[in-house]
Amino acid sequence: YAVASHQTTNLTAKTKVAFADEENDSPEDPQPYGVAAWTEDDAAVLIFDRYDIWKIDPRSGAATNFTSGVGRRDKLVFRYRMPVEKQQFIEPKNNLWLLVQNETNKQWGFYKKNLASAAAPQPVAMGPVGYSTLLQAKHADEFIYTKSSVSQPADLYASRDLRQETKLSSINPQQKDYNWFTAELVHWTTPKGYPATGVLYKPENFDPAKKYPMVAYFYEKLSDGLYKYTAPAPTPSRLDIELFASNGYLVFTPDISYTIGEPGPSAVEFVNSGVESLKKNSWVDGAHIGIQGQSWGGYQVAYLITQTNLYAAAWAAYRLVWVMRYATW
Known part of the structure; x- marks a missing residue:
């Protein structure tokens, strides 16, 4: 909008592409890329x-x-x-x-x-x-x-x-004294045929001849953070991935794509199939798999444990208000 001339110009009409979230999977208007x-x-x-x-x-x-x-x-x-x-x-x-x-x-x-x-x-x-x-x-x-x-x-x-x-800096030299962890992308296909992606964190001293317990943590899509550095620290509600991974756990963070109106079934489609895919590896202890989510993810934890006996433990944080708000998303 030009204040002086009071003229409005559509800036994106001639581009033939979208300038708001092409992958929007919530019942809200897609947000602009900026x-x-x-x-x-x-x-x-x-x-x-x-x-x-x-x-x-x-x-x-x-x-x-x-x-x-x-x-x-x-x-x-x-x-x-x-x-x-x-x-x-x-x-x-x-x-x-x-x-x-x-x-x-x-x-x-x-x-x-x-x-x-x-x-x-x-x-x-x-x-x-x-x-x-x-x-x-x-x-x-x-x-x-x-x-x-x-x-x-x-x-x-x-x-x-x-x-x-x-x-110019070396901010965490003491890290060398600890068993750290690694991260890698994993891919699988869901039961409905959707290509899926997640991140698998392993202890730094990972040995494929051993079996490891695994925790799945999820909140929408997290794989873009594959190369993000986070030091272990207390959290109010989410899984401390760094603490678990450096102490002998596998941590799996699957990306979830939602069908609007079906957030629970969407979590089943992506989370459970990702866990089942990883269970095929001999180094995953299939009897000791847990899930954790907070807020929006906490609602999905509460839903997932009503659909399967796959998990030995579940931790849902701040879930009740989100159950009421998002049960019909």
């Missing part, structure tokens, strides 16, 4: 779709796929945040460092593209780690950022090009 930033003099606005970034003229609605469709083509999620504190707009000749996550393997990295360029963005760094957004020096092309994995603390790094970097 706005990245404006360019100088409001010449253009950068807006996210599920994968790509669009550069759109706010006056005419003329739209260009700024990331050249690379995101949707390669299942890469491009996002951008201005790296200079209190920066109000992108200048015409700025290089944009685009934070990227591979939707398939969950790896993170950066691509680079100049605002004025018509070429596709170029990869700079990509790997089995998680990156923070960049923070740029005010008067130099130097960045600081954190980089981490499930076993690598989010230490601070400095770099000009994200290829050669200097490590």
Whole structure:
């Protein structure tokens, strides 16, 4: 909406793609992917779709796929945040460092593209780690950022090009004195034929010749956090994955896709089938499997234990209010 002219322009009509959650599986309006930033003099606005970034003229609605469709083509999620504190707009000749996550393997990295360029963005760094957004020096092309994995603390790094970097911190050296844990993606097919994904956490000293008890913890979709570092710490209601995994448990976090109006059956479809799939491994102690969920996940725990005898133990936190609110989702 232009205040001066009182004109309204539809910015996304010409793109033929959705700019709100394509995978929305709740009985609410899908949430928008968001706005990245404006360019100088409001010449253009950068807006996210599920994968790509669009550069759109706010006056005419003329739209260009700024990331050249690379995101949707390669299942890469491009996002951008201005790296200079209190920066109000992108200048015409700025290089944009685009934070990227591979939707398939969950790896993170950066691509680079100049605002004025018509070429596709170029990869700079990509790997089995998680990156923070960049923070740029005010008067130099130097960045600081954190980089981490499930076993690598989010230490601070400095770099000009994200290829050669200097490590500035070592925030958790005592970790070497403890049995830590690993994380890996697992895939299976549900009874109705849906492809499914989850994360399996194992003790660092995992031995495939042994049997391990397993706990399934779930809350919607968690696999994007495959490379997130979290130190063991008390929690008010959710499973402390780090504590359990480092102390001899397998921890499984299945992603759940919901059928609207059927949250309980949806949990059965994805959680139980994922657990059954993992039980086929000789190192899973099928007699000692538990489930845990809190809030929305607590409701699903309460539902799941009425549908199966698969679990030896169940822990549902903050479940009653959610049973009343979401029983008809």
